[in-house]
Amino acid sequence: MDIDDRSDISNTGLLRSVIESLDLSSVEIDKITKLFENKHEELNELFSLNLYQILDAEKDDLLSEHYEVLAKFRERLFETWKTPLMRLDSLLYMCMEAVDELRQQHAGSPLLHTRKFNMATRLQARCVQVGNEISHLLHGGYADGAFARWRTLHETAATTKFICEGDEDLATRFFDFQNISRLKAANKYNEHNELEFDEFPAEQLTQFENDRKKILNKYELHFDKDFGWARKALGNNAAPKGSLRFTDVESFVGLSFLRNHFSFANQYVHAGIDSIGYKLGTSMSKKDLLLTGPSNEGLIEPIQCASLSLIHATTALIKAYPNEDSSIKISTLWLWHEVLKQEVVDADAALQVKGDAFS
Incomplete structure (x- = not known):
């Protein structure tokens, strides 16, 4: 199995999780599945861009908390x-x-x-x-x-x-x-x-x-x-x-x-x-x-x-x-x-x- 094969499986799993979270008919699910099969690369780029934007928007808050934890740790280390x-x-x-x-x-x-x-x-x-x-x-x-x-x-x-x-x-x-x-x-x-x-x-x-x-x-x-x-x-x-x-x-x-x-x-x-x-x-x-x-x-x-x-x-x-x-x-x-x-x-x-x- 090469990298592209593993990527397909991963993205298929992501698609299934999205579909299962929605109240869709069998016809709608079939249309979405065919769209994914025909537009795999475009959808992969869309999913990646969406995840990137989420992480990029949250990084400042995440790192602010992380840096605060590290600063407190260094204070405790220095005490000892x-x-x-x-x-x-x-x-x-x-x-x-x-x-x-x-x-x-x-x-x-x-x-x-x-x-x-x-x-x-x-x-x-x-x-x-x-x-x-x-x-x-x-x-x-x-x-x-x-x-x-x-x-x-x-x-x-x-x-x-x-x-x-x-x-x-x-x-x-x-x-x-x-x-x-x-x-x-x-x-x-x-x-x-x-x-x-x-x-x-x-x-x-x-x-x-x-x-x-x-x-x-x-x-x-x-x-x-x-x-x-x-x-x-x-x-x-x-x-x-x-x-x-x-x-x-x-x-x-x-x-x-x-x-x-x-x-x-x-x-x-x-x-x-x-x-x-x-x-x-x-x-x-x-x-x-x-x-x-x-x-x-x-x-x-x-x-x-x-x-x-x-x-x-x-x-x-x-x-x-x-x-x-x-x-x-x-x-x-x-x-x-x-x-x-x-x-x-x-x-x-x-x-x-x-x-x-x-x-």
């Missing part, structure tokens, strides 16, 4: 999670100030134009941006979505730490590697451009190819493989040939202790069977329901993991470009995290009490 959420937001501000202060401190100096400084500060800034996205999802009650974004934050934080602890050559390799991936991405885009957007022109693809050849001639064998830019810095930890993996970088910078959390967060990124199974949003109530909106459960993991990743990235940046206040700043960040860990436990316990009371 206010303390750790505010601490996370404060941490984000501190991390933002750290990179801003560093760039202002070195404004006009030769350091500002080095590849390492440029890559390190841009990566740390992206950590802050992703952290703010996580915060926004947490305030809205989307713990699973926040944890999915933490996966990106973890990757970015590990890369930030790797670049910060490396030298100028590593940062240059990281920057140059875009010339390897750019051509592949452009060709794939043109090949699968089914929506018919503007394609990459031939002359631009030629330039990408020339840039790629130039970079490959600059570096050793296997540079064009996955994470080829990291191979030299990884040294004996790198596979002798073939592609490297993110786990190689993750382990090298000492963040593999978050591997299990990273693997767990993957289920909220991909569309595997696990993505419709266990959810942070129902982790406390353990309700078997089709969660399609926000929940005030499960915020512990994304809050704590986001805090850890932000601090690792920011401390790596501070250590790479230290000043007289660096040790104090780093100690403060870790103290902030220790207090946050207790605050999320307290908030979760308070939510559990409310849940018991309601039950």
Whole structure:
């Protein structure tokens, strides 16, 4: 059965329900039925237009009520999670100030134009941006979505730490590697451009190819493989040939202790069977329901993991470009995290009490 067949059945059912609701004679019913059979497409458009007009006229009232419900929910969520959420937001501000202060401190100096400084500060800034996205999802009650974004934050934080602890050559390799991936991405885009957007022109693809050849001639064998830019810095930890993996970088910078959390967060990124199974949003109530909106459960993991990743990235940046206040700043960040860990436990316990009371 194809889509058109299913559409005919659906519309026939609609027609029958309309006819049955009217006081019609058999002759009138026969006329209507024949009209439907002969004018199927026209009537289908008429029914669709009618339904569209009804929904369009009611959407403002419907959404007004929906937005009001969501606003009240967010108020209740914030009552419970206010303390750790505010601490996370404060941490984000501190991390933002750290990179801003560093760039202002070195404004006009030769350091500002080095590849390492440029890559390190841009990566740390992206950590802050992703952290703010996580915060926004947490305030809205989307713990699973926040944890999915933490996966990106973890990757970015590990890369930030790797670049910060490396030298100028590593940062240059990281920057140059875009010339390897750019051509592949452009060709794939043109090949699968089914929506018919503007394609990459031939002359631009030629330039990408020339840039790629130039970079490959600059570096050793296997540079064009996955994470080829990291191979030299990884040294004996790198596979002798073939592609490297993110786990190689993750382990090298000492963040593999978050591997299990990273693997767990993957289920909220991909569309595997696990993505419709266990959810942070129902982790406390353990309700078997089709969660399609926000929940005030499960915020512990994304809050704590986001805090850890932000601090690792920011401390790596501070250590790479230290000043007289660096040790104090780093100690403060870790103290902030220790207090946050207790605050999320307290908030979760308070939510559990409310849940018991309601039950």
